[in-house]
Amino acid sequence: MGQIDPHVNAGNMGKSTASPGGNPARSDQDTEALYPELAAFLRLARTRRSVRHFKDTPLPQGLIEQLLTAAQWAPSGYNLQPTHFIVIDSPALKKKLRPACMGQSQVEEAPAVVLFAGNRNALQHNMEATLQADLDAGAITPAYARQIRRFIQLALDPGLGGTGWMWKAFLAPVGKIMMPVPSIPAVQKTYWLGKQAALCAMNFMLAAHAAGLATVPMEGFDESRVRAVCELPAHLHVVLVVPVGYAAGDMPLKTRLPLQSMISYNGYQGKPAAGST
Ligand SMILES: Cc1cc2nc3c(=O)[nH]c(=O)nc-3n(C[C@H](O)[C@H](O)[C@H](O)COP(=O)(O)O)c2cc1C
Numbered sequence: 572m573g574q575i576d577p578h579v580n581a582g583n584m585g586k587s588t589a590s591p592g593g594n595p596a597r598s599d600q601d602t603e604a605l606y607p608e609l610a611a612f613l614r615l616a617r618t619r620r621s622v623r624h625f626k627d628t629p630l631p632q633g634l635i636e637q638l639l640t641a642a643q644w645a646p647s648g649y650n651l652q653p654t655h656f657i658v659i660d661s662p663a664l665k666k667k668l669r670p671a672c673m674g675q676s677q678v679e680e681a682p683a684v685v686l687f688a689g690n691r692n693a694l695q696h697n698m699e700a701t702l703q704a705d706l707d708a709g710a711i712t713p714a715y716a717r718q719i720r721r722f723i724q725l726a727l728d729p730g731l732g733g734t735g736w737m738w739k740a741f742l743a744p745v746g747k748i749m750m751p752v753p754s755i756p757a758v759q760k761t762y763w764l765g766k767q768a769a770l771c772a773m774n775f776m777l778a779a780h781a782a783g784l785a786t787v788p789m790e791g792f793d794e795s796r797v798r799a800v801c802e803l804p805a806h807l808h809v810v811l812v813v814p815v816g817y818a819a820g821d822m823p824l825k826t827r828l829p830l831q832s833m834i835s836y837n838g839y840q841g842k843p844a845a846g847s848t
Contacts, residue, residue, distance in 0.1 A: 615781055620824050622785035625680040625816035641778035645770040649723050650701050653693030654771045657686040671796035681814030687772045688807040689764025694727040727756045768810035785818035
């Protein structure tokens, strides 16, 4: 799978770790033997790193769309697919974009920058198309489509003149007293879009790494300035800016906290924060 540098420091690769109940977690050797595709995926995930210096080598023709295919296949709430990908490869536009991204040089250095933006109007723009495509593919039943049409309006429609979200915002905490209420995208639209776009961006970054490319996810940007520079409509909310290209030089691999400090089973059990005594 791809061109992964085998010489990188890959953290605790190869060691087994203990999990609760006395069952030793699988070693990497076990995983390699029993689940070769998982082993390849773990190598990919562990060796991706954020890169901030890029060669000026252009991307091979058509490759970015392959990477965006991986992004597109990320799951999305109600399969509404609200993420829009804006590819910026014009040197003039990248130069203008850099100041809106706190002057971060990777925005100008990378041959392309992808903006992962959430569509605030995904309900109106995508609902019928996605339901119809899933019906045609036999992926959903007409009864499910009817149910989704009703529920999705409740969850995502901001209501008449955009004010309907207010009663939803008010009813959610009250309703919660009587029954579980899920998070309501009409109320937390930006947060909702953030989840959808981030999943796409992660698929994109791993796909890029598999193709021997490097990326860096960025939240260090002024969202309204990025929109203005790229002349994006107001219904697109830019969630992440991701430069992509060939890494210039070797980047050290960052570390991760011990896995066991990040896991608890069947509840939290008062697990102390990592690093606390
Ligand atoms: C949501 C998010 C926002 C980030 N924003 C920036 C950024 O604006 N500039 C930057 O250089 N790195 C940014 N990073 C990269 C992180 O610094 C990096 O992921 C972290 O240090 C771990 O390193 P690794 O990605 O190489 O494992 C961001 C990462 C995430 C997940």
